[in-house]
Amino acid sequence: MTLPPGQRAVQGFPRFGTHLHHPPPEVPAEPVLEVGGALSEGFTLTVAEVAKLPRRVVEADFHCVAGWTATGLRWEGTGFAEFYRTRVVPLVDSGVEISHVIFEGLDGFQAVAVLEDALGEDVLIADRLDGEPLNGDHGAPLRLVSPSQYGFMNTKHLCRIEFRTSAPPAPDRFSPISGHQRARVWHEERHRYLPGRVVRPVYHWLIEPIRKLSARGSVAN
Ligand SMILES: Nc1nc2c(c(=O)[nH]1)N[C@H]1C(S)=C(S)[C@@H](COP(=O)(O)O)O[C@H]1N2
Numbered sequence: 001m002t003l004p005p006g007q008r009a010v011q012g013f014p015r016f017g018t019h020l021h022h023p024p025p026e027v028p029a030e031p032v033l034e035v036g037g038a039l040s041e042g043f044t045l046t047v048a049e050v051a052k053l054p055r056r057v058v059e060a061d062f063h064c065v066a067g068w069t070a071t072g073l074r075w076e077g078t079g080f081a082e083f084y085r086t087r088v089v090p091l092v093d094s095g096v097e098i099s100h101v102i103f104e105g106l107d108g109f110q111a112v113a114v115l116e117d118a119l120g121e122d123v124l125i126a127d128r129l130d131g132e133p134l135n136g137d138h139g140a141p142l143r144l145v146s147p148s149q150y151g152f153m154n155t156k157h158l159c160r161i162e163f164r165t166s167a168p169p170a171p172d173r174f175s176p177i178s179g180h181q182r183a184r185v186w187h188e189e190r191h192r193y194l195p196g197r198v199v200r201p202v203y204h205w206l207i208e209p210i211r212k213l214s215a216r217g218s219v220a221n
């Protein structure tokens with residue numbers, strides 16, 4: 001099995017992320033996905049409606065920027081590129097060019113992706129993992145899955161997608177470990193300012209403590 005540069009396989013799939021100190025957010029009784037931004041009009045789909053869109057399976061490893069990889073995950077959901085083509089493009093006025101997408105979670109987490117990356121054929125709006133509905137740990141009720149990009153581009157508890165015509169300011173841009181705008185795992189694009197190789201040793205030393213913390217805050221582990 002070949003992993004991207006600087007990654008190590010771990011057992012299982014830990015709950016992880018920048019909002020680990022909080023329990024997973026409560027899912028509303030009738031969860032929805034809002035879609036807006038530089039469109040002629042925004043729209044809202046219920047999560048039940050999202051589940052009826054054309055479905056796909058993506059089998060992939062999941063790579064956290066901190067250096068761990070969960071292997072052999074099976075995601076199910078709707079392909080983002082097809083969603084974009086069929087639901088979003090008709091709402092983009094002529095002359096308007098979408099360049100970036102913001103994926104926001106119920107916990108306030110945001111990922112800013114370059115449109116071209118979000119349109120990768122392995123990118124899903126997922127609602128199932130390994131044959132089960134997504135649980136709180138891994139992003140109920142919906143999450144973005146972009147296996148070719150580090151975990152921080154994979155927004156859990158996805159509730160809003162916003163299309164932009166220029167790069168919005170990244171929420172973490174003042175952090176020294178601010179995430180890379182493209183975050184492609186095979187290019188080791190971990191951070192905006194620091195080369196990936198430089199941070200590897202620090203991260204490897206942090207993986208165990210973070211995993212322990214994660215197990216404590218988790219609902220299922
Ligand atoms: N809503 C939300 N999505 C999130 C995060 C978060 O804190 N909140 N953390 C990100 C990070 S940094 C990682 S590594 C992955 C972890 O996904 P997992 O908990 O399913 O392992 O979720 C990403 N998506």
Ligand SMILES: [Mo]
Nearest residue numbers: 064065151152
């Ligand atoms: Mo992460």
